[in-house]
Amino acid sequence: MLYLIISYLILFAWLAWKKIDWALLLIIAFLPGYLIRFSVFNLPLTLLESMIIIVFVFWLIKFLKKNSFKRLWLKIKKTFFNYNRWVLLFLLVSALGIIISPNTREALGIWKAYFIEPAVFALVFIQVFQKDKLKKTWGKVSGALAFSGILVAGPAIVQKFTGWGITNPFWADEATRRVVSWYGFPNAIGLFLGPIIVWLSGYLVFQVFEFFKENKNKNKNKKSFLMILVLALIIPLLVLAVIFAKSEGALIGILAGVWFFLIFYPNKKLRLSVVIFTIVALCVFSAWPLSGNYVKNKMLLRDRSGQIRTEQWQETWQMLTNSPMNFVFGSGLSGYQEKVEPFHQKGIWLKDYNDPDWLRKVLYNPEYQKKFWQPTEIYQYPHNVILNFWTEIGLLGLITVFALLVIFIKNYFSLKNRENKIKYLILVAVVGQILVHGLVDVPYFKNDLSVFCWLVLAMSILVIKKEDRFIPKIKSKLN
Numbered sequence: 190m191l192y193l194i195i196s197y198l199i200l201f202a203w204l205a206w207k208k209i210d211w212a213l214l215l216i217i218a219f220l221p222g223y224l225i226r227f228s229v230f231n232l233p234l235t236l237l238e239s240m241i242i243i244v245f246v247f248w249l250i251k252f253l254k255k256n257s258f259k260r261l262w263l264k265i266k267k268t269f270f271n272y273n274r275w276v277l278l279f280l281l282v283s284a285l286g287i288i289i290s291p292n293t294r295e296a297l298g299i300w301k302a303y304f305i306e307p308a309v310f311a312l313v314f315i316q317v318f319q320k321d322k323l324k325k326t327w328g329k330v331s332g333a334l335a336f337s338g339i340l341v342a343g344p345a346i347v348q349k350f351t352g353w354g355i356t357n358p359f360w361a362d363e364a365t366r367r368v369v370s371w372y373g374f375p376n377a378i379g380l381f382l383g384p385i386i387v388w389l390s391g392y393l394v395f396q397v398f399e400f401f402k403e404n405k406n407k408n409k410n411k412k413s414f415l416m417i418l419v420l421a422l423i424i425p426l427l428v429l430a431v432i433f434a435k436s437e438g439a440l441i442g443i444l445a446g447v448w449f450f451l452i453f454y455p456n457k458k459l460r461l462s463v464v465i466f467t468i469v470a471l472c473v474f475s476a477w478p479l480s481g482n483y484v485k486n487k488m489l490l491r492d493r494s495g496q497i498r499t500e501q502w503q504e505t506w507q508m509l510t511n512s513p514m515n516f517v518f519g520s521g522l523s524g525y526q527e528k529v530e531p532f533h534q535k536g537i538w539l540k541d542y543n544d545p546d547w548l549r550k551v552l553y554n555p556e557y558q559k560k561f562w563q564p565t566e567i568y569q570y571p572h573n574v575i576l577n578f579w580t581e582i583g584l585l586g587l588i589t590v591f592a593l594l595v596i597f598i599k600n601y602f603s604l605k606n607r608e609n610k611i612k613y614l615i616l617v618a619v620v621g622q623i624l625v626h627g628l629v630d631v632p633y634f635k636n637d638l639s640v641f642c643w644l645v646l647a648m649s650i651l652v653i654k655k656e657d658r659f660i661p662k663i664k665s666k667l668n
Contacts, residue, residue, distance in 0.1 A: 198236075210329075212240070216240050216241060217330060220381070220636075222236035223636035237640070248313045265312065268315050270653055271596060272650070275593050282582050284304075285585075298523075303635075310647075315650055319654055323651060323655045331388065334389065335385075338382055339427075341378060341382060357369075376438070383626055384623050385641075387615075390424055392615060442622040448463070491542050504533055505571040509579065519579055519582060524580075525570060526568075536563055538561050569631075574624060574632060577631055605656065609655060616648055
């Protein structure tokens, strides 16, 4: 196996030297490559991080051949545009998580994989693709993401009908089957595919509108039609994989992200259609007898997973407020499980909100006790986007994340060019999906997810930089 990995990396290195843009796209296409793990001189590595390191080293060598280190530093400082100071602070604060962590070795690995390598990837990505036309870059990246999505969705769909590769007996059972694809747990599918589905759906809508504008150019029409057809085939497959994984948080996030994109898309007819459809859907849904109770339980976190999450958040809050040190600095990278253990409950009684006699039955009925007792484990993260960042990189780290989000949103309102604004709106919808799903899960602290988040940041910067080039041209024509 190691020889195959080495052979692949040699070929990848050759590609990175010859066509670094293709190598970057290959990294996006193989984001789940972090699951392929190996060691070199006792140094643990993944295929994904190996590709990122190779690309960065080759880009650095080529840059330093023509430029000085001073020029390199100036280039890096300008790369992240108006995010610069906050990106730097985010990386510095995350480094504090290593010092605070009770597990220094593991913390170093997480810092490298979830912060430094994704930032390095974004740096090289921006430097390489800022010279290309945004339209081409967007198409290439969307294609790479579509391939990556199929790479995960394909095995998941096969698992639904065969049970192949599902090691957990409960998930493997046909009656309660939840697919896991290449991952070890079902929610990983929703976490990865959810934002990709929103990205591709937004791009599909954009392509459809562009298709009807390009009547004069037959060649462009053919390309647009082919892109529309491919996206229309791929997106349902990705959605099916999320459904088969029973990742409800991801599905709600997808609906929220797509709805947000459509309602703000600069087309009055589309907006009106979305509003009408939303009203009709809500009326139909509310008329369905079982829907009201289902939605209420989900929204108020009264179902099984919701009650487990609530207990977990309470334990996390107790840990954070136990001391000023914990409140300010969190638990450190990879320190959450150890720090929260003193506050952890081994199990909870699942409350039946539909039974007013629930408490008495739990106290005195042994059968009822067995039915409603739910053992709980200490998860690696608190499963809430705010608490995730707070515990891992402290309160200041959480503030930097919030600042980056504010700048991200402000940049959207600074755009004037219609096409650029639509593409940026796709990114806003993607972030919306991540945040909605992140209310009950961990949408960043995973190798592929962290790189994807930095990819979104990089694409937003490319859109802004293209806008800055576009505005002076307009002004010069007017003058």
